[in-house]
Amino acid sequence: MRDVYVIGIGITSFSRLEYPLVEIAAYPAVMAMKDCGLSKVDHLFVANMGASRLNHQTGLASALVDHLSLTPVGAETIENGPASGASAIKAGWMAVASGLHDTVMVVGAERMREANNLETTDFVASLTHPLAEQIYGVTLPSLAGMFTRLYMEKYGVTSRHLAMVAIKNHNNAMLNKFAHLHEPITLEGILDSDDALTNNPMVADPLRFYDMCPVSDGGACVILACAEVAKKVKRPLIRLAGVGQATDTHCVHERKEPTDLLAVRGAAAQSFKMAGIKPSDVQVAELHDAFTILEIAESEEVGFFKKGQGHIALEEGYTSLTGKLPINPSGGLKAKGHPVGATGVGQAHEIVTQLRGEAGERQVKNARVGFTVNFGGFGNNVVALTFIKEK
Amino acid sequence: MAVDLEQLLRPVDNPAPPFPPKVVTLANGEKMVIRQIGRDDIPTILPFVEPLIHVERDYYDIVAARLYAELLGYYRHRVQDEYVLIAQVNGELAAIVNGRRVNPQVGMSYHTLSLKRGMRVGAHAFAAKMEYHIDIMKQEEVLVVAESPIGFRRWMIEYNLEKRFHIQHELGGVPSYALTRELFERARHSLIVGSRPVPKPLLEKAMEAILPPSDPPKPPFDPLAATRAAYDSTGTALRIQRRKLERGK
Numbered sequence: 001m002r003d004v005y006v007i008g009i010g011i012t013s014f015s016r017l018e019y020p021l022v023e024i025a026a027y028p029a030v031m032a033m034k035d036c037g038l039s040k041v042d043h044l045f046v047a048n049m050g051a052s053r054l055n056h057q058t059g060l061a062s063a064l065v066d067h068l069s070l071t072p073v074g075a076e077t078i079e080n081g082p083a084s085g086a087s088a089i090k091a092g093w094m095a096v097a098s099g100l101h102d103t104v105m106v107v108g109a110e111r112m113r114e115a116n117n118l119e120t121t122d123f124v125a126s127l128t129h130p131l132a133e134q135i136y137g138v139t140l141p142s143l144a145g146m147f148t149r150l151y152m153e154k155y156g157v158t159s160r161h162l163a164m165v166a167i168k169n170h171n172n173a174m175l176n177k178f179a180h181l182h183e184p185i186t187l188e189g190i191l192d193s194d195d196a197l198t199n200n201p202m203v204a205d206p207l208r209f210y211d212m213c214p215v216s217d218g219g220a221c222v223i224l225a226c227a228e229v230a231k232k233v234k235r236p237l238i239r240l241a242g243v244g245q246a247t248d249t250h251c252v253h254e255r256k257e258p259t260d261l262l263a264v265r266g267a268a269a270q271s272f273k274m275a276g277i278k279p280s281d282v283q284v285a286e287l288h289d290a291f292t293i294l295e296i297a298e299s300e301e302v303g304f305f306k307k308g309q310g311h312i313a314l315e316e317g318y319t320s321l322t323g324k325l326p327i328n329p330s331g332g333l334k335a336k337g338h339p340v341g342a343t344g345v346g347q348a349h350e351i352v353t354q355l356r357g358e359a360g361e362r363q364v365k366n367a368r369v370g371f372t373v374n375f376g377g378f379g380n381n382v383v384a385l386t387f388i389k390e391k
Numbered sequence: 392m393a394v395d396l397e398q399l400l401r402p403v404d405n406p407a408p409p410f411p412p413k414v415v416t417l418a419n420g421e422k423m424v425i426r427q428i429g430r431d432d433i434p435t436i437l438p439f440v441e442p443l444i445h446v447e448r449d450y451y452d453i454v455a456a457r458l459y460a461e462l463l464g465y466y467r468h469r470v471q472d473e474y475v476l477i478a479q480v481n482g483e484l485a486a487i488v489n490g491r492r493v494n495p496q497v498g499m500s501y502h503t504l505s506l507k508r509g510m511r512v513g514a515h516a517f518a519a520k521m522e523y524h525i526d527i528m529k530q531e532e533v534l535v536v537a538e539s540p541i542g543f544r545r546w547m548i549e550y551n552l553e554k555r556f557h558i559q560h561e562l563g564g565v566p567s568y569a570l571t572r573e574l575f576e577r578a579r580h581s582l583i584v585g586s587r588p589v590p591k592p593l594l595e596k597a598m599e600a601i602l603p604p605s606d607p608p609k610p611p612f613d614p615l616a617a618t619r620a621a622y623d624s625t626g627t628a629l630r631i632q633r634r635k636l637e638r639g640k
């Protein structure tokens with residue numbers, strides 16, 4: 001297999017975007033082409049989860065390839081729930097690594113805020129098992145709530161730890177102009193004061209309002225290329241060195257141990273093995289914190305910390321921007337935002353920005369190895385990517 | 392016989408108890424003081440409301456335009472029994488709410504305008520307004536309408552307001568709802584926040600001056616402005632590229 005490099009990146013603000021979906025997808029694509037100086041690519045993959053339902057649009061890749069004047073190159077839309085973004089990157093990686101194409105553009109785009117919050121919650125809940133979960137009113141927040149309660153009982157995680165994740169990621173997002181939420185929050189304001197219960201009401205016990213990611217619109221793009229093309233482009237050489245994917249039972253209740261996220265564990269192990277590194281080699285990571293508990297749980301499953309120790313590492317500042325292993329320097333899904341189909345591409349955008357040393361105030365010093373986890377369903381389909389900056 | 396027309400045009404306000412100031416802790420830890428202002432303060436806040444008339448997002452334009460008129464009506468003595476509460480953070484104007492007493496039993500909520508977005512600033516100010524009607528003016532219910540989806544979620548859904556569609560609200564043809572004393576009691580421990588008395592330094596800071604909001608709502612910005620700034624400070628290259636794309640070149 002050939003080595004695959006990320007040569008161009010682009011992103012929109014993750015917020016409410018009052019543009020048609022195809023334009024949300026097109027802008028980061030144009031930015032990425034400008035970033036690497038290419039005016040055409042061999043193939044286009046577009047990650048999107050909800051256009052058919054939320055925007056009454058299908059065939060987004062066909063629309064985008066024409067919008068970008070890239071016809072007649074091949075174009076496909078990839079849907080893998082909230083892991084669509086990393087899945088599309090994986091498809092792009094396969095196309096380049098196999099020698100099928102030399103350059104592939106991967107765009108993730110979503111426009112969710114067109115629908116109201118009830119519709120959006122219902123749409124995301126369609127990821128769950130239709131007969132065993134969905135008909136009983138199960139939503140992603142409710143699954144996350146039950147998962148968190150078990151985690152608390154088993155490992156001693158508290159509401160304070162969850163709030164610390166939220167505060168850390170909100171603070172990081174303050175340094176990211178593309179982030180959805182630019183709101184610093186404090187323990188006093190969301191947990192300790194008399195007014196905290198109203199500021200931060202319970203949503204899915206024990207998860208509160210500030211434990212949830214926002215619903216965002218947004219787009220992101222990476223352009224992948226073989227070594228020959230990458231070396232011609234005068235940008236830092238960032239290699240997509242590891243790609244891993246694993247799945248788990250559709251129904252959460254069928255898992256032997258519901259607090260284990262085996263798909264995260266499996267995907268990360270594959271990705272590290274392919275990249276030839278250990279979890280301890282990672283210097284910056286973007287984990288899928290759609291709910292605060294997930295950042296803690298994933299940080300353990302990928303091997304950064306022992307099971308049950310993630311909240312301790314958080315408490316000790318290990319995962320803060322100035323800690324030994326900064327997690328979610330972009331603000332994560334929690335504060336940067338979660339336009340579902342675009343999220344995985346947005347994570348890759350952040351890691352490439354960090355490895356290039358272009359992250360400004362939120363730059364992780366001397367970062368050379370970066371890692372992402374993009375989490376589909378409630379952990380039933382996970383893609384993990386490892387990026388290495390080459391000298 | 393000479394007639395003082397102004398005296399005929401000017402309604403006579405009925406006496407009402409004042410709203411005692413309160414302080415609310417926001418999610419970011421900041422302390423927000425909510426207090427009542429009088430007619431003399433209106434000229435100070437009107438210039439902060441006026442720019443929002445041009446903000447065509449989240450119905451700021453219509454709310455600001457109507458609130459501006461209501462504030463002016465209050466200032467010029469053209470509305471009976473109107474009151475205005477403001478919320479301030481570090482002296483900065485964060486929200487304005489207003490309404491009036493229709494009769495001793497019924498109040499009418501006019502508008503809620505947040506000049507500081509997020510963190511339930513508007514929701515907290517609205518709650519204070521409801522508290523003024525029910526707890527302090529001892530009214531039995533408040534008529535409420537919503538002009539935006541955010542307002543509908545915050546008032547009609549969160550408080551589970553009762554329908555009063557047969558009553559014409561003074562704001563026009565929007566269906567009327569009502570917050571009754573019973574609904575207020577149900578919401579008291581979850582939605583009605585804040586404490587009294589306001590610590591002296593906080594109150595003094597608020598009373599000292601009503602400062603302009605440092606980050607007021609802005610018109611819909613080009614959602615990709617941040618992207619442009621990062622890659623192309625002038626945006627020229629992107630505009631040219633976009634034009635080419637639109638022309639299919």
